[in-house]
Amino acid sequence: MPESYDVIVLGAGPVGENVADRAVQGGLSAVVVEDRLVGGECSYWACIPSKALLRPGEARRAALAVDGARQGVTGGLDVSAVLERRTSFVSGWDDAGQVEWLESAGIDLVRGRGRVSGTRQVTVTGPDGGERVLVARHAVAVCTGSRPVVPDIPGLRDARPWTNREALETQEVPESLLVIGGGVVAAELAGGFADLGARVTVLVRSTLLSGYEPFAGERVGAALEERGVDLRLGVSATSVRVDGDERVVECDDGSTVRVSQVLVATGREPQPDLGLESVGLEGGWLPVDETLRVLDGEGEPVEWLYAVGDANHRSPLTHQGKYQARAAGDVIAARAHGRPVDDGRWGVHAATADHLAPAQVVFADPQVAMVGMTAAAAEEAGLRVRVVDHDLGAVSGAAIHADGYTGQVRMVVDEERGVIAGMTFVGAEVAELLHSASIAVVGEVPLDRLWHAVPAFPTMSEVWLRLLESYGRPHPA
Numbered sequence: 271m272p273e274s275y276d277v278i279v280l281g282a283g284p285v286g287e288n289v290a291d292r293a294v295q296g297g298l299s300a301v302v303v304e305d306r307l308v309g310g311e312c313s314y315w316a317c318i319p320s321k322a323l324l325r326p327g328e329a330r331r332a333a334l335a336v337d338g339a340r341q342g343v344t345g346g347l348d349v350s351a352v353l354e355r356r357t358s359f360v361s362g363w364d365d366a367g368q369v370e371w372l373e374s375a376g377i378d379l380v381r382g383r384g385r386v387s388g389t390r391q392v393t394v395t396g397p398d399g400g401e402r403v404l405v406a407r408h409a410v411a412v413c414t415g416s417r418p419v420v421p422d423i424p425g426l427r428d429a430r431p432w433t434n435r436e437a438l439e440t441q442e443v444p445e446s447l448l449v450i451g452g453g454v455v456a457a458e459l460a461g462g463f464a465d466l467g468a469r470v471t472v473l474v475r476s477t478l479l480s481g482y483e484p485f486a487g488e489r490v491g492a493a494l495e496e497r498g499v500d501l502r503l504g505v506s507a508t509s510v511r512v513d514g515d516e517r518v519v520e521c522d523d524g525s526t527v528r529v530s531q532v533l534v535a536t537g538r539e540p541q542p543d544l545g546l547e548s549v550g551l552e553g554g555w556l557p558v559d560e561t562l563r564v565l566d567g568e569g570e571p572v573e574w575l576y577a578v579g580d581a582n583h584r585s586p587l588t589h590q591g592k593y594q595a596r597a598a599g600d601v602i603a604a605r606a607h608g609r610p611v612d613d614g615r616w617g618v619h620a621a622t623a624d625h626l627a628p629a630q631v632v633f634a635d636p637q638v639a640m641v642g643m644t645a646a647a648a649e650e651a652g653l654r655v656r657v658v659d660h661d662l663g664a665v666s667g668a669a670i671h672a673d674g675y676t677g678q679v680r681m682v683v684d685e686e687r688g689v690i691a692g693m694t695f696v697g698a699e700v701a702e703l704l705h706s707a708s709i710a711v712v713g714e715v716p717l718d719r720l721w722h723a724v725p726a727f728p729t730m731s732e733v734w735l736r737l738l739e740s741y742g743r744p745h746p747a
């Protein structure tokens with residue numbers, strides 16, 4: 271007999287958990303289906319272990335950058351302690367704590383691989399191979415995340431390269447590591463493994479962090495090189511072969527790199543085999559409307575089917591996915607109870623910030639923190655843009671924070687409306703500055719009002735004042 275719930279959520283990553291939680295808080299019953307660990311990629315193989323692994327190196331460098339503290343740093347990182355701390359943050363890859371949370375939130379869990387098998391219907395293949403059929407009274411939410419892409423480079427698969435999963439599960443540090451890719455994973459993990467003592471080479475086929483303001487990749491790249499990373503821009507791997515314990519990688523600039531391990535950091539792809547053809551849809555990244563309902567081939571929303579988080583590829587970041595999840599869970603409940611739906615720009619049930627104010631932090635060292643649009647993206651979107659830059663190192667708060675602090679901040683102003691369209695901060699420990707910018711962008715705070723938001727002295731936030739001074743104070747008419 272099929273089991274019935276108001277809402278079925280496929281995938282218990284951070285996004286699926288939040289869709290289910292909001293639906294339950296909205297008075298509905300919910301079940302999540304999970305075939306690995308409750309908590310998803312983010313908790314066990316991505317955000318959490320990577321940040322836990324990166325922080326000790328960053329903390330050590332922070333102490334080394336302050337005269338007086340520097341003298342107290344007498345050794346290097348304790349690699350096994352760093353790995354152990356990482357393992358504690360993922361609870362030894364055991365999801366008992368997260369399962370307990372699901373129970374406390376009133377959400378049922380079915381273990382196994384789920385697929386859509388008809389309208390409002392999901393079939394789950396359990397760990398024992400048995401099948402269960404679940405039926406949803408109101409909605410099915412596909413929150414199945416993404417998986418790493420392994421590019422089609424001859425010999426690469428046979429060399430059994432690391433993806434983020436193996437890299438973040440590792441119990442030992444390879445003697446040498448070749449990273450393929452120039453995005454966020456590459457920028458973060460190249461530095462992380464260099465801190466742990468690996469000899470790291472990075473092959474970037476274009477530029478580092480190409481979706482960000484150009485100075486972000488330049489500053490992160492220069493810092494990686496200072497830490498001994500061999501960063502090769504505009505270079506691609508053409509073949510890989512195994513030679514004893516080594517991987518031999520041939521590159522398109524004629525060079526050969528011999529390493530003990532290869533890490534692919536070349537992006538993500540959607541989960542396969544989600545059964546969507548059973549309801550006339552194609553697989554792949556799932557396009558959605560502003561309330562996260564999947565769009566069919568005609569661009570019309572499928573009334574009962576939602577795709578949230580990485581699965582829709584709007585803004586593949588945990589916090590943006592959880593933001594979507596709050597909107598999706600709430601709108602599913604609103605529709606189920608026949609309550610009004612608020613799906614206009616910045617509406618309660620619309621994930622507007624995905625387009626206008628996605629926030630991101632690259633936890634490289636220096637960090638890159640960005641919200642909204644880059645200058646190039648704003649121009650491409652047809653905005654009349656003015657760009658204001660400031661040297662973050664010239665602010666008193668930064669000089670006190672670290673000797674010789676270097677950093678840069680860019681404010682992208684939408685001149686038509688006199689508001690900020692995007693901000694990027696690059697520098698040590700700038701992540702916590704970002705939310706001020708997110709509030710300015712989402713609140714569409716006029717620049718002349720920002721003069722009344724007074725940054726405390728001497729903090730790095732004084733860069734806001736410097737940016738406003740460079741932009742110019744308005745004169746009353």
Ligand SMILES: Cc1cc2nc3c(=O)[nH]c(=O)nc-3n(C[C@H](O)[C@H](O)[C@H](O)COP(=O)(O)OP(=O)(O)OC[C@H]3O[C@@H](n4cnc5c(N)ncnc54)[C@H](O)[C@@H]3O)c2cc1C
Pocket residue numbers: 280281282283284285286303304305306307308309310311312313315316317318320321382383384385413414415416434455541543544578579580581586587588589590591
């Ligand atoms: C190395 C790395 C570091 C990252 N660091 C950050 C960071 O610092 N900050 C940040 O915001 N983002 C970060 N990200 C991105 C972040 O991990 C994702 O955006 C986030 O995990 C998306 O959450 P999700 O719930 O959509 O998907 P996931 O976390 O991928 O969860 C999906 C879940 O669905 C399950 N599943 C899939 N298919 C099925 C099925 N058919 N049946 C049952 N279950 C299924 C999976 O097992 C998984 O548990 C990082 C990514 C990587 C690779």
Ligand SMILES: NC(=O)c1ccc[n+]([C@@H]2O[C@H](COP(=O)([O-])OP(=O)(O)OC[C@H]3O[C@@H](n4cnc5c(N)ncnc54)[C@H](O)[C@@H]3O)[C@@H](O)[C@H]2O)c1
Pocket residue numbers: 421422450451452453454455456458474475476479480506535536537538586587630631632633
């Ligand atoms: N701090 C964070 O928020 C954080 C950290 C890590 C990852 N993430 C997210 O996880 C996702 C995955 O990150 P990622 O770095 O793997 O992807 P990405 O899309 O950020 O970068 C992929 C990189 O691989 C390169 N590439 C793609 N195919 C290639 C090929 N065949 N050969 C050589 N290079 C190739 C691209 O040019 C790009 O430089 C992203 O959405 C990212 O935002 C977020």
